Amino acid sequence: MVELHMEIPFKMIRDFAKGQPVFFAGGPVRDWLLGRYASDIDMVVPHGAVEVAHKLARQTGGGFVLLDQGEDVARVVIQGISFDLSGFRKNAKSIQEDLSFRDFTINAMAVPMDAVSGSIRVTEKGIVAPRKDCIKFLIDPFGGWHDLEKKAIRPVALENMREDPLRLLRAFRFRAVLGFFIQADLQEFIRSESRLITRSAPERINYELERLLETGLAGQSLREMFDLGLLRQILPELKExxxxxxxxxxxxxxxxxxxxxxxxxxxxxxxxxxxxxxxxxxxxxxxxxxxxxxxxxxxxxxxxxxxxxxxxxxxxxxxxxxxxxxxxxxxxxxxxxxxxxxxxxxxxxxxxxxxxxxxxxxxxxxxxxxxxxxxxxxxxxxxxxxxxxxxxxxxxxxxxxxxxxxxxxxxxxxxxxxxxxxxxxxxxxxxxxxAPPLLNGKDVMKLFSIRPGPLVGQALRAVEARRVEGFIKTREQAIAWLKAHFPDELSVS
Structure with a gap:
């Protein structure tokens, strides 16, 4: 198994953050607590995340992608591994306040980078960190760890759902990916506010649906989305x-x-x-x-x-x-x-x-x-x-x-x-x-003294069709068949 050691990128991020605390947050923390491999690394610094990402990309030769200048979010891809760096949301003063603006409690947890960075490994299966270390240093102001154990998808705050309605659909994506259940209050909110999803960009909606449909619970999840009214908003055709x-x-x-x-x-x-x-x-x-x-x-x-x-x-x-x-x-x-x-x-x-x-x-x-x-x-x-x-x-x-x-x-x-x-x-x-064709366009034009045109292509396709069916095997048979059927019987239907 090939392993990539990440101590150097983490040390660079620490240096470029200039003394600011750096945290792993969101999806990777959730996955590591579940004993799963993460597909990428989400990291948070109080501010200047785009600048940190720029410097990391230049120093490592990685690819830089500016995701949102206004929200201070950028991505660096190093040897196929994505590092998503973001500043505190809404000028939050602490990591706890930053987590309060996230979608679900299971995604509103963080771990200080320095606490676990030395034990993170990147393997062919993905990115992994020791679960016991994540538990020991876990920052969990909204009970995400408890909800992980219950397999519950619960919003940090219902107002966060209204702020970004795509999160209504994302709840079903996580339900399908993780096999969790959507908490009752959130279900009722989706039922009453499903129309909000129409405010989301079609590309973002399709991305969430793609991820949902990749899972083995696609059919069941689509049915649940319909029962709560969300799928009706996305696909009004279902009404008929x-x-x-x-x-x-x-x-x-x-x-x-x-x-x-x-x-x-x-x-x-x-x-x-x-x-x-x-x-x-x-x-x-x-x-x-x-x-x-x-x-x-x-x-x-x-x-x-x-x-x-x-x-x-x-x-x-x-x-x-x-x-x-x-x-x-x-x-x-x-x-x-x-x-x-x-x-x-x-x-x-x-x-x-x-x-x-x-x-x-x-x-x-x-x-x-x-x-x-x-x-x-x-x-x-x-x-x-x-x-x-x-x-x-x-x-x-x-x-x-x-x-x-x-x-x-x-x-x-x-x-x-x-x-x-x-x-x-x-x-x-x-x-x-x-196999090489038995005849080419020049052969057909010479055989029937015709100029380039649709009939030439029709003749070649007809010969190939009869060859696939086994009626023509040689060049001589192809010529004989064309002489017998040109131009009125060249259909390949």
Whole structure:
């Protein structure tokens, strides 16, 4: 295990603080008391934190980030470790007064730097300090240590929640990350003041939701946020989903099903082997795409958002939701824009929501000995290498539906279908994509005496599609196929 010794940066901070006391505070202290590794180091000096950070960055060659000049907050990154330095808040006269302006009691504790800095270690797992030393020198004016033991999330003061409404959402993030419960008075405050969250910047809201969705309690936490009214303020679309019944495959209304799908996704991400026989593929995809985890859960939550507007009752009384996948994808894009998602995350969720029914449609072919090579190719070319994510979504959808018309063994069928898709991807699609093309644009133009244009690209794509399906294997076969089908039969659909 690689270790980085931090005595030198701490000594520099002590020197640059010019005799002022320096404290570890907030998240690291909380995590060390819980016996956890901290991801970064939060430090407090009475004043001049930005100047201290500047000097630390120059002396160590670390990266400097000014977080808030007015609030005297800056970050220095040294060998991948973040040191967040801040001055006392609101011109506080003591560390106790500074802690009084924080969000929750479990984050309103501090330890003098000199008391534990010599025993802090940075390992591959994170930053750790001896718990016994933190307890011995703990500054805890609001009972945070007691609340840690009770696993309670309690505000330092309700007025602090009103001052920065994002803290209402942050309570649920800590609830999900730590597995704690939100204290009753805070729950009532959230219920009565949930509208305050609309004052927070969308980027900050999305950051908290991302952190929440990374945990294994995402589904349960979203449901609790909804019950207290907070999620309704962030996603007003949910109002239309509540009480929309969907008899047949489902036992819950649309909204309840969406919450349950996230909970099922929590379980699948934790252990895909519970549903998929070829589970190593999913484990590898998840390990390579950790930043996609929260957005995979967003897709699970949003996959049926389009149902209320698409609901119809046929003459025979059957309830249908035709094209709800397309409508849901449009809604996902609107929400993504509102929450300032990246283009990549927006595209990922939109594509999954739009395609979430495709595996279910292919199950009919599976039961008849399929799907066809053409169907497998079309699916994979549309979803690309994220096909494990699509099947995780479909499986979560299936697990969350337990209505009387749900076919027995549906989850097992999805697993078998995935095996076929994965085999086709490895044995047919990837080899063709990696191999040199049988024909190029010049070949097509010469063969049919045409100029550059859309027909050339269509011809090349059509040849590649037939090659993936196994109908074309050689250059001669490609030329013969094009002569027989050019230009009217070049569709790759």
């Amino acid at each position: 989903m509540e009480g929309v019944e969907q008899p047949g495959f489902h036992h819950l209304d649309v909204l309840g099903h969406c919450f349950e799908a996230v909970s099922c996704m929590d379980k699948l991400i934790m252990d895909p082997c519970t549903r998929f026989s070829n589970c190593k593929v999913f484990q590898e995809w998840l390990s390579k795409n950790p930043s996609r985890t929260p957005y995979l859960k967003w897709a699970a939550f949003m996959h049926d958002f389009g149902k209320p507007s698409q609901k119809d009752i046929r003459q025979d009384g059957r309830v249908t939701f035709y094209n709800h996948d397309r409508k849901g994808a449009e809604m996902a894009a609107e929400i993504a824009s509102r929450l300032r998602w990246s283009r990549s995350s927006t595209s990922f969720v939109k594509r999954l929501v739009r395609m979430h029914m495709r595996p279910f449609h292919l199950l009919n072919d599976l039961r008849k000995g399929g799907p066809s090579k053409r169907a497998l190719r079309k699916l994979l070319e549309e979803i690309g290498p994220d096909y494990p994510a699509l099947f995780l979504l479909s499986m979560a959808d299936s697990m969350a539906g337990c209505g009387p018309l749900k076919p027995q063994g549906l989850d097992d069928e999805l697993s078998r279908l995935f095996d076929k898709v994965h085999e086709f991807y490895l044995k047919r699609l990837i080899p063709v994509k990696k």
